Amino acid sequence: MRRIWEEGDERVDRTGVGTRALFGTQLRCDLSDGRVPLLTTKRVFWKAAAREMLWFLTGETNIRLLLRQGVTIWSDWPLKKYREASGDDIAQEDFERRIVEDADFAAKWGDLGPVYGKQWVDWPTYEPAGDGHFKAGPGINQVAQVVESLRNNPGSRRHIIEGWNVAQLDEMALPPCHKTYQFHVAGDRLSCVLYQRSCDVALGLPFNLFGAALLTRMISEQAGYEPGELVWMGGDTHLYLNHTDLIEAQLAREPSGDPRLAITRQPPSIFDYRIEDFEVSGYQPQGTLKAPVAV
Structure with missing residues (x-):
């Protein structure tokens, strides 16, 4: 430092x-x-x-599980996305509470995308599906x-x-x-x-x-x-x-x-x-x- x-x-x-x-x-x-x-x-x-x-x-990639345990370290990124998309200047505590209490809201706004753990235990693969197309294959742990x-x-x-x-x-x-x-x-x-x-x-x-x-x-x-x-x-x-x-x-x-x-x-x-x-x-x-x- x-x-x-x-x-x-x-x-x-x-x-x-x-x-x-x-x-x-x-x-x-x-x-x-x-x-x-x-x-x-x-x-x-x-x-x-x-x-x-x-x-x-x-x-897991949704912050809901973390917030249920009182861990708020990942809240800033989905909160910023929600505020920019909705125009709602919601307080962080209120946003986190809504994530915990509302499953549909959490599904829409609490997911971080395929970060860290998703890649660690379920790295995506793809298999030929014919005619030049591919389908999802088994994830790699x-x-x-x-x-x-x-x-x-x-x-x-x-x-x-x-x-x-x-x-x-x-x-x-x-x-x-x-x-x-x-x-x-x-x-x-x-x-x-x-x-x-x-x-x-x-x-x-x-x-x-x-x-x-x-x-x-x-x-x-x-x-x-x-x-x-x-x-x-x-x-x-x-x-x-x-x-x-x-x-x-x-x-x-x-x-x-x-x-x-x-x-x-x-x-x-x-x-x-x-x-x-x-x-x-x-x-x-x-x-x-x-x-x-x-x-």
Whole structure:
């Protein structure tokens, strides 16, 4: 964060807010002995990040399921779409309440398109239907395939979960930022490289790090390995110019504590974990810092 703020290239971005950015960054996080990359210089709502990861694994693309659990991190994009289409300057809380209470409204306005989980567990395929036409084929469950390949072919260099489906980017509320996960076995340890094409360091990165660590822990358990390392690699790694107060407050704090993540139950498959299966201990963050999301 300090490097970006002091050395980053200041530029105009898609949102019009403006950023300072570095390109080609890396963080390495040890996941052994329950270690987990949870920032302590501000509070990270790790249960919301965990619920989001579990939501990805369902393949669901509608925010209704998240909102029912009190997770509002995806509301900004469909809310913006609704306001622009309807002319109704509805408050976010009222929009979210209507999504939860009205199934038809949720079906029309709460869907994000084929984002993240849809690509992870149901990547679309097509089959010839004759006369030059094609029909939808069976979806590809990349997550299940990776778990199986880790069990049976640990030396493979193809343990990859990919979210960047070029043919469907225009249908997504937001093209995937954390787009490529690759897994690697060394001895009895499983590590993960996450490549993130675009990273909002103030708001997004804390969630992305915890989510990737949690996914790695779940896959490690399901495939029969000990957790190794999370290697996070960023493309456009940026701070928004309207996040100044958060950034300066966070940079004035010193990291502290030693958070650990425990998984208390091993379900029969990667798709059967529940929020109650995760416990975090030793986490003593220094207080919440808020900033607006650039949509």
